[in-house]
Structure formats: C-alpha cells, structure tokens
Amino acid sequence: MKLYLYGIIDSSDQIKESIYGLEGVGVYNISFRDIGAVVSEISQPIQGVTEGAVLEHETVVEKLMANFTILPVRFQTIIDGRDNLLSMMQSYYKDFKDNLARLYNKLEFGIKVIWPADKVKENIIKALNEGEQRVLESDGSASKRFIKEKFEKYKIDKEFETKADKFIKVMDIFFSKFAAEKKLEKLKTRDLLLDAVYLVEKDKENDFREAFEHIKSADPNLKYLFSGPWPPYNFVVLLRKTGLLRDTEQADLFDKVTRCQTLVGADSI
C-alpha cells in the first residue's frame, strides 16, 4: 500500500480532527516513538501538478500546522508502505526531533519586492556621467575602446548591485527584529530585488506584519508581495547524509515548495 506523506509532526497521538487529503481520503498519523508521520493512502500515482491537488496538500499541512509543529514535506512525496516509512523515521529521527524543536511555535512568511530596475539603472548612468572619473582614456585603438565599453558596463552593474544591497539591508533591519531566522535572495531577476522568507515566532506575527506595513509605506516606487503564514517549508534542515533516502531524495523530501506557494497565492489573490 502506498502512503502519501504530508509532514512529520511532534506528536505520536492520533489526529482528533477529521482531515481529508488527496483523493478525499482521510489522513492519519503513523507514530514513531514520540513523533508521527501524517499520511493518507493513495491508490495511484498523482497525474501531474494540478492546482487542486496542490491546494489539497497545502490545506492538510495548514490544518496540521494549527495544532502541531510540522515539518512539511514536498508535494507528491509517496512512500512505498508502512515499513519503509518507519525505516525512514528511524533513520531521520534525530534530525526530525531537532527540527521540530527548532521550529516549535514558529511560522514562515514570504516577502518579495520588485524595484524599478530600468529607472535605477538610468539614475546610475546619469550619476556616473556627471561625476565621471576618467579611469581609462580611450586613444582610439579597438582593444582599448573595447575595454572602455566593458569597464563602463562593469561600473554600472557594480553600482546596481550596491544599490540593491543597500535597499535590502534597510528592509531587512526592520524584518529581522521580529524574525528568528531568514533566507534572503537578491536580484533573482533584474526586477525582483528581494525574495525573502522569514521564520517568525507566533507571538511576534503582528509585530512582523506591522514592520512590513511600515516598510511598504516608505517608498512608493517599490512593489511588495507579502505571503503567509506558511508551514516552515524553507527552514527544515536535515544534517543526516546517509540512510534510507538517497541524498537527492532527501533534498527532494523537504525541498521548498515555492510552486505550491505560488499556486496557493494565485488562488487567494
């Protein structure tokens, strides 16, 4: 019998609430020592990633999140039978326990920021032209002209990065005050200035939201996307490198579910 895995929780008790997962099948907890793996039985492989299936998965995880600390697993994680599941739990027990303790009472929030990259670049070029320092004089030879052009582009790109760093630093100062952990990615695209996830203690959720509102109102040229609370998809850290799962499977199991969040987001917008 194949088991569809939703997450690992900090309880070995059965789930009291009736929760229905993929294919409308009820979910239950398979305990291992003092923790559990929440699963539902599945009769056939999932046919592709559909918004409906992702939402079914996410809804189960979020319902569990309301009552337990959960290590959410990646959408479409299927384990071949109870024995394999228990072996996996045994192999990763210490990692699971460490993560459950670290993530206890914490929620994940996502913040994305778009900046006007073209305008920023335009201003940089203008400023560089105004205060131009002649590092290179072009004497007309093709190779020197080539270097001069490259160097000008290099200076613009460097200043662009520096400006991005400054913006992010200021924003992060506000958010970090209320976050236990964070992961920031700068300029994933030229316009996507910041793609960040913050891990926030439940009792600091309102402070974190207020910090966001404060930042949001500070600069009308920036566009913001705030999402959450999510289960801590991006903060599960597995240290064990060997065991039942191969490294690639291990990475897959708890890989961040950006697509899942995107789809959930698209539905909620």
Added chain:
Amino acid sequence: MIANGIVETDSAEEFIEEIEKSQDVLPKKINANPQTVEKGLAKLVLTLIELIRKLLEKQAMRRVEAGSLSDEQIENMGETLMKLESKMEELKQIFGLKDEELNLNLGPLGDLM
C-alpha cells in the same frame, strides 16, 4: 478549497511574471535525442566557456578599476578579451545558439547572462 496562508500584493501580475522568469532560467529537463544531442552538448560546453570568459572579464575589470595595469597591459588584455568574445559569437552561430540559451543561474551570484 482555500488554504489559510494569504498572499497580499497590489501587483499580482508583475510578481507572477517575475517568479516565472526566475524559475525558468534552466529547462526542467534536458531535451536529448539523436537529432539534438550535438546541439545539447555544445550548449552545455559553451555555457561553461561563457562562464569562464565572464569571470576572466570581471577579473580584468577589477584590475582596471584598481589602476594596476599599464597601457600596454590594457591593450593586450583588450585584444585577448575581444578575440574571445568574437570566437564565442562564431561558435554560437555555428551551433545556432542565442545568448539567452547559454544562461546559468549561479545562485547568490545571479544569472550568467
């Protein structure tokens, strides 16, 4: 069915576009078959060469910025980088590859192209 996590933004379309762009930097699967395997391999090799070329170029720009190069060295460096760039253009044309096809997401370092 709606999950509890919410997404708040005034610019949904723009964010969807940027997220898609950031996820589509590399193809999910390498399309290798007897007809395209040569192009596929060329793409992989040229991407790596392009990465090395860009690193060389960046290092050169740092040295220019530091002012540690003589006129002659700048001249030589310019000629070398120019030839490298033109050779890459030639190879891209031979294999029918465009700049954006040689992109590589270098994580925190950003995109190659």
